[in-house]
Amino acid sequence: MSDLGVWLAEPSQSDTREYLLKHQPKDFIEIDRDFNRYYRWVMDFGFIEAKLNLLGVQPLIEDYDLGRNADVLLSEGQTQTLKLIQGAIRKSAHVLDQDKTQLAGQLLERLLDFEKPQIQGLLEVARQSKNSPWLRPLMANLERPGEGCLRTLIGHTSGVKAVAIAPDGKTAISASSDNTLKICGTPRQVRKLEPSPVILGRY
Amino acid sequence: LEAQFRELRQTFIDTSAPRLPLPYECETIIQDRTQDFTGRRFVFEAILEFLQKNRQGYFVLEADPGVGKSSIMAKLVLLLKRRCVAHFNSQSQGIVRAEQFLENACTQLIRLYQLNYQQLPENATRDGNFLSRLLGEVSAKLGGKKLILVVDALDEVEISLQGRGSNVLYLPDALPDNVYFIVSKQPKTLPLPNHQVFDLMQYSAESLADVKLYIDKRTSNSASIQSWINRQNLQRDQFVAAVAPKSQNNFMYLRFVLNDIDRDKYSDVTLNDLPRELEGYYRKHWTQMMGREDDPLLEMKVKIIYVISNLAREAVSRGPIAKSVGEKDLKVQQVLKEWESFLRQQQVSGEIRYSIYHNSFREFLAKDEIVQSAGVNVEELNRQGMNNRIEGAPL
Numbered sequence: 001m002s003d004l005g006v007w008l009a010e011p012s013q014s015d016t017r018e019y020l021l022k023h024q025p026k027d028f029i030e031i032d033r034d035f036n037r038y039y040r041w042v043m044d045f046g047f048i049e050a051k052l053n054l055l056g057v058q059p060l061i062e063d064y065d066l067g068r069n070a071d072v073l074l075s076e077g078q079t080q081t082l083k084l085i086q087g088a089i090r091k092s093a094h095v096l097d098q099d100k101t102q103l104a105g106q107l108l109e110r111l112l113d114f115e116k117p118q119i120q121g122l123l124e125v126a127r128q129s130k131n132s133p134w135l136r137p138l139m140a141n142l143e144r145p146g147e148g149c150l151r152t153l154i155g156h157t158s159g160v161k162a163v164a165i166a167p168d169g170k171t172a173i174s175a176s177s178d179n180t181l182k183i184c185g186t187p188r189q190v191r192k193l194e195p196s197p198v199i200l201g202r203y
Numbered sequence: 204l205e206a207q208f209r210e211l212r213q214t215f216i217d218t219s220a221p222r223l224p225l226p227y228e229c230e231t232i233i234q235d236r237t238q239d240f241t242g243r244r245f246v247f248e249a250i251l252e253f254l255q256k257n258r259q260g261y262f263v264l265e266a267d268p269g270v271g272k273s274s275i276m277a278k279l280v281l282l283l284k285r286r287c288v289a290h291f292n293s294q295s296q297g298i299v300r301a302e303q304f305l306e307n308a309c310t311q312l313i314r315l316y317q318l319n320y321q322q323l324p325e326n327a328t329r330d331g332n333f334l335s336r337l338l339g340e341v342s343a344k345l346g347g348k349k350l351i352l353v354v355d356a357l358d359e360v361e362i363s364l365q366g367r368g369s370n371v372l373y374l375p376d377a378l379p380d381n382v383y384f385i386v387s388k389q390p391k392t393l394p395l396p397n398h399q400v401f402d403l404m405q406y407s408a409e410s411l412a413d414v415k416l417y418i419d420k421r422t423s424n425s426a427s428i429q430s431w432i433n434r435q436n437l438q439r440d441q442f443v444a445a446v447a448p449k450s451q452n453n454f455m456y457l458r459f460v461l462n463d464i465d466r467d468k469y470s471d472v473t474l475n476d477l478p479r480e481l482e483g484y485y486r487k488h489w490t491q492m493m494g495r496e497d498d499p500l501l502e503m504k505v506k507i508i509y510v511i512s513n514l515a516r517e518a519v520s521r522g523p524i525a526k527s528v529g530e531k532d533l534k535v536q537q538v539l540k541e542w543e544s545f546l547r548q549q550q551v552s553g554e555i556r557y558s559i560y561h562n563s564f565r566e567f568l569a570k571d572e573i574v575q576s577a578g579v580n581v582e583e584l585n586r587q588g589m590n591n592r593i594e595g596a597p598l
Contacts, residue, residue, distance in 0.1 A: 003597035015522025015554075016592050019514075024593065031585045040598045097325070155324055183332065 005046015045125040087145025112140040215349040236277040242413030259378040261398035264387040268563040269455030272387035276355040292356040295558035297517025302328035331373030342379035357388040410452040518556035527588035
């Protein structure tokens with residue numbers, strides 16, 4: 001485990017742990033404008049693992065959005081790195097939702113090919129993170145962040161036959177042989193869609 | 204009123220199925236806010252009329268802070284024998300996000316109507332679509348009965364976290380037949396679907412009558428209030444008549460002041476010197492504290508209350524408070540006692556957590572003039588608190 005992971009697990013942090021995992025990245029930015037420290041925390045495998053375990057995958061993904069805010073000053077390289085980590089976690093979200101112990105494997109399989117030292121450092125900790133025997137990926141076999149899909153949405157119970165993307169690129173509708181349509185997107189965009197007779201007919 | 208609601212339940216609500224308890228946070232708020240509940244008949248009659256005259260829709264109860272919106276919403280849940288969906292937003296408890304509402308409401312709907320979902324789908328809390336779908340499914344099952352959703356304190360929702368242009372909490376624009384939302388909010392403008400407003404502030408005569416009833420009830424129940432009145436050489440009705448106008452029909456004020464009399468905190472205060480209005484109550488407490496300049500704990504007391512007010516995006520336990528101000532747990536406990544009328548205490552996973560009881564006190568603390576008199580530098584306090592919390596962290 002990382003030093004930060006060990007520290008967070010100490011009994012002396014027991015009553016602040018939840019608070020720190022929830023709010024500390026934001027506090028670094030908002031209270032102290034200490035962007036480097038924000039960066040170090042959200043790049044730390046121990047922090048990522050502890051947060052995932054306590055709070056689930058979505059709050060974790062949102063921590064990396066903080067870094068994209070215009071008044072958060074990070075180097076080009078740091079911004080890129082955060083994007084890769086967030087991308088890898090987002091791509092793994094549907095797996096982690098089901099089984100949090102897949103974190104190390106998912107990150108290794110998606111990030112091993114990136115040679116940035118900070119990413120390799122994070123993966124090194126991930127490699128050491130298990131106390132019991134496990135099948136540790138030696139090569140990146142899963143789709144990497146930045147290529148292919150952003151996130152896998154699960155929910156249809158049968159094959160998806162068609163997907164239509166709205167002209168603004170922000171809403172998608174999928175049609176499946178399970179006789180349902182699913183609409184993904186923000187509510188405003190969903191509301192703007194004009195229902196076409198064809199879609200209604202199929203529904 | 205009981206009878207009218209019994210009739211409503213019999214005609215419009217299916218009471219055959221057993222009702223599971225509401226989520227813990229809801230139950231604690233309901234219990235707290237319906238303590239000594241008095242009157243408000245005219246509000247409930249308006250709600251009943253709304254339910255009878257409309258096929259579906261939104262009923263919005265509007266009033267200033269402390270006037271009793273949450274208590275009315277909580278009482279409504281009890282009058283409905285919990286055969287409704289209930290959600291209480293609360294800044295001091297960190298219940299401010301649309302996802303929390305959607306998760307709570309959808310879960311309650313699925314349970315209440317035994318809908319066929321093993322778990323909430325992943326996108327259920329992203330926007331209002333899944334909730335709308337459930338409302339449609341329930342509506343189809345209602346068979347002439349009604350579904351009522353009670354949602355308190357829309358003004359405390361963190362709307363900036365929602366998709367742009369959406370209704371607060373993603374409340375659906377269109378409701379299916381026999382589905383009703385009874386919601387409350389302060390008089391500020393919020394993005395809401397079409398709705399009917401009930402402005403509680405317009406009913407000052409009715410509210411004044413309820414205020415008097417409440418004072419009388421609290422007095423009957425408390426020997427120490429009665430003896431305070433005796434010591435002032437007053438009759439009970441004189442006491443009621445004098446305190447009611449000071450309250451400006453604000454029940455939060457009454458709760459604080461009557462609690463203080465009950466606990467003998469006003470033994471040397473005369474009727475005339477009782478604080479005026481809610482703000483007056485805060486101010487008086489504040490001045491009393493600040494007046495004791497020889498109090499060695501004063502600085503720490505002030506720090507602690509500001510830490511709670513700033514930290515409490517949710518209720519916090521003594522541990523993080525003590526760590527943030529860099530003091531011993533035991534000392535903090537001593538100080539928390541001083542502020543106890545302003546703090547809500549609740550048991551969460553085996554420990555007591557504290558939050559600001561009413562948002563109006565947080566607003567009071569944030570006033571420039573109050574911050575100045577406290578001599579706190581809020582930014583510095585936040586920074587110091589954060590550094591204390593992460594002291595020793597290796598990164």
